[in-house]
Amino acid sequence: MAIKEALMEMYYFTELTKRFNQAYKHLGDLRNVFKPSQPNESWLGYDLAFVLTEMEEDKFEEYIESCIHGRKNKTFFIGLFIQYKVVNLIKQKHTRGGQSNVPSGYNVPFYRSSLKTKPSLSGTYSQHETLVRLSKTPSAKVVYACPMLFSPREVLLKPDLSKLQMVEVNTKVRNYYDKWVKAGTHEDKHHIVFQDKNGANQMWCSDEPMKGESISCTDWIRQTDLKMLSPKEAITLIKDTKTILTKTKSQKPSLYLFEFEQFSKSKNIKNEEGIIVP
Numbered sequence: 001m002a003i004k005e006a007l008m009e010m011y012y013f014t015e016l017t018k019r020f021n022q023a024y025k026h027l028g029d030l031r032n033v034f035k036p037s038q039p040n041e042s043w044l045g046y047d048l049a050f051v052l053t054e055m056e057e058d059k060f061e062e063y064i065e066s067c068i069h070g071r072k073n074k075t076f077f078i079g080l081f082i083q084y085k086v087v088n089l090i091k092q093k094h095t096r097g098g099q100s101n102v103p104s105g106y107n108v109p110f111y112r113s114s115l116k117t118k119p120s121l122s123g124t125y126s127q128h129e130t131l132v133r134l135s136k137t138p139s140a141k142v143v144y145a146c147p148m149l150f151s152p153r154e155v156l157l158k159p160d161l162s163k164l165q166m167v168e169v170n171t172k173v174r175n176y177y178d179k180w181v182k183a184g185t186h187e188d189k190h191h192i193v194f195q196d197k198n199g200a201n202q203m204w205c206s207d208e209p210m211k212g213e214s215i216s217c218t219d220w221i222r223q224t225d226l227k228m229l230s231p232k233e234a235i236t237l238i239k240d241t242k243t244i245l246t247k248t249k250s251q252k253p254s255l256y257l258f259e260f261e262q263f264s265k266s267k268n269i270k271n272e273e274g275i276i277v278p
Contacts, residue, residue, distance in 0.1 A: 053077035
């Protein structure tokens with residue numbers, strides 16, 4: 001029995017928030033967790049966002065909407081946007097309209113999450129297209145979070161991030177979506193599929209399945225920016241982000257946005273612009 005999406009979000013919230021705070025504790029008041037209202041989620045696309053920004057939530061949502069619609073912006077932020085997906089266990093093989101429900105190279109049982117590819121009544125774009133568009137924004141990381149949980153009893157246990165499969169919406173996925181649009185199949189039924197609970201052989205499934213990249217949340221955290229930043233890494237982050245925004249002809253972020261606490265047992269580090277981080 002699949003667990004409701006809202007319950008999954010509640011179940012993992014505390015653990016993910018703890019990891020976010022640990023990673024960016026030196027950035028103080030810039031840390032935010034934003035949860036769109038249900039009506040707003042239909043045009044923002046995500047369930048939850050962990051963000052480094054000075055903006056208030058209403059202004060941030062307006063800003064994200066403008067990013068989704070492709071308008072140029074000058075405000076700086078770093079964000080992790082999560083959309084949870086219910087994972088269903090597919091136990092039997094069947095054929096409908098000459099098509100098998102089992103992807104090429106797969107065996108039953110396997111695991112599948114449905115993508116929302118049709119626009120809602122209140123939204124311009126489908127949820128998937130919205131997330132694809134959002135993923136084009138510099139410093140925005142967009143993921144589908146697929147919990148391998150199949151009984152409400154499991155949420156009574158301590159959250160295990162190794163059971164949460166993260167599937168990133170990246171350049172490869174954006175190009176794949178463009179192929180759907182050109183083929184006129186972008187509003188057809190599409191899925192994220194896994195061969196087993198460990199996320200093996202993850203694929204984006206349509207008439208022409210594409211091999212994907214799934215990773216447990218535990219391993220994903222180790223490999224992404226969601227880790228403790230040293231003073232030197234913080235300076236590198238600022239410089240890299242300035243470079244990205246310069247290339248996109250956006251205003252450079254002001255360094256005053258970053259407020260660092262005192263680092264114990266650390267030497268002063270000076271960047272190329274002569275700014276010292278204590």
